[in-house]
Amino acid sequence: MASTDKPDHRESIKSEEALAAPPRRSNYSSVHVALRVLLFAASVTAVVVMVTAKQTEIVPVPVFPFSAPLEAKFSDSPAFIYFISALSVAGLYGILTTLASISIVLKPACATRFLLHLALLDVLMLGIVASATGAAGGVGYIGLKGNSHVGWGKVCNVYDKFCQHVGSSIAVALFASVLLVLLTMLSVFSIYRKIPK
């Protein structure tokens, strides 16, 4: 009898644990909300750091025999303008989906359909943010190292603070891209978990 009692006892403990544990959906949702707040913060940081990347230096003018103050700013490069646009959209998307996720945590009806829509939108945003990060990174790398094959000189030996801002902004945008990958994966996994095994 003792041998048959033990499994029963274990099962009762397990079922008690299952009753005592909070439902897993709420955990997933809180991780969702936290990641979306991080996405918003990262996007806004990237935009602010890029917009404030202004530096004026006295540089020799190529044709005339004198030097003049020249300002470096993000709007000098179309890639950086695209970067600002994409990350601004990502920031707006981050705050809107944070609010939407909080409303779903409070009222969990239609949560699965909501997760589907979020996953589809996250994929789109990932494509936009990743391409913007790539474009800004490609142009920033030329600014840092130059390209001797086509005679593009490096810029960062003169505009050092400007390049620090651009580099930091791109790093934060890369973090935002990773967050979007994680968010999409989390949404997909949350949908998958709702399938009865």
Place this chain on the structure above:
Amino acid sequence: MASTDKPDHRESIKSEEALAAPPRRSNYSSVHVALRVLLFAASVTAVVVMVTAKQTEIVPVPVFPFSAPLEAKFSDSPAFIYFISALSVAGLYGILTTLASISIVLKPACATRFLLHLALLDVLMLGIVASATGAAGGVGYIGLKGNSHVGWGKVCNVYDKFCQHVGSSIAVALFASVLLVLLTMLSVFSIYRKIPK
């Protein structure tokens, strides 16, 4: 009585249609396979077009007072090397997942878990391909238009065929990125459809 009969009749027609119609899972899988074949083809095309982008032109050397033949090729730019690497990985991924999808069409056991893994991997590949397309696009745009603010001259007025290859390759890579977005969305939607309503 007539009013109660009609719904029954409609329901019986619906159930007959449901029995007669083929299961939708196979349709989704065939679309999956077709999109993955397209992804493979697009990635290989982008890589081949970029690798064959070589052009030699006689260009004036800046320091010495004579002209010399100079070759433009993809390996001159780190962004293009990253582009080639990322699209090669995407091509390999395309052919491997095509074969895996075909095997799942033939033996549909574990199809849902397989869809989950594909969706997670698709998201990663999308991030890589989109950033590579962005980086190559950013550098290609400087080659096309130049940047007067930092004195980077345009290249495409001399190396016209090289730029045509690069532009075509980036356009095909953009198509591959869109395919990856569609594939991820399709996987997510296929998983969502398996949840009982």
